[in-house]
Amino acid sequence: VHLVESGGGLVQPGGSLRLSCAASGFTFSSYRMSWYRQAPGKERELVAIITSGGGSTNYADSVKGRFTISRDNAKNTVWLQMNSLKAEDTAVYYCGAQISARWYWGQGTQVTVSS
Numbered sequence: 001v002h003l004v005e006s007g008g009g010l011v012q013p014g015g016s017l018r019l020s021c022a023a024s025g026f027t028f029s030s031y032r033m034s035w036y037r038q039a040p041g042k043e044r045e046l047v048a049i050i051t052s053g054g055g056s057t058n059y060a061d062s063v064k065g066r067f068t069i070s071r072d073n074a075k076n077t078v079w080l081q082m083n084s085l086k087a088e089d090t091a092v093y094y095c096g097a098q099i100s101a102r103w104y105w106g107q108g109t110q111v112t113v114s115s
Contacts, residue, residue: 001023001024001025001026001097001104002023002024002025003095003097003104003105004022004106005020005093005094005095005107006020006021006109007019007020007109008093008109008110008111008112010112010113010114011111011112012113012114012115013086013087013114014085016081016082016083016084016085017082017111018079018081019035019080019082019093020078021033021078021079021080022076022077023076023077023078024076026097026099028073029052029053029073031097031099032049032050032051032052032097033049033071033095033096034046034047034048034049034050034096034097035048035069035078035080035094035095035096036094036096037091037092037094038091038092038094038108039090039091042091045060046060047059047063047093048060048063048069048080050069050070050071050078052073053073054070054071057069062088063082063089066085067080067081067082067083068080068081069081080093082111085113086113087113087114088113089113090111090112090113091110091111092109092111093108093110093111094106094108
């Protein structure tokens with residue numbers, strides 16, 4: 001299993017970023033995919049999750065209405081569109097997949113929201 005995130009960076013408050021996660025080494029279309037984030041000194045928290053077929057999504061209350069998770073099973077890719085970014089969204093963002101009760105993570109991509 002290999003997950004590679006990209007798309008992070010420095011953005012001003014109110015700005016947007018689109019994170020990507022390229023997956024390989026497993027049957028991508030068979031598994032839910034998640035985005036988590038971890039801010040300095042805090043525990044990793046769930047941001048968004050999408051079902052295997054993409055028909056259902058769920059979000060942390062803190063990002064509802066601002067973030068959108070989506071996927072393309074033909075491209076083995078999941079995205080996180082982040083709009084109206086706030087300073088408190090600053091964190092390392094991780095793509096995750098739970099396969100056979102084991103979690104797999106990418107290396108993470110840093111998102112910094114600052115003026």
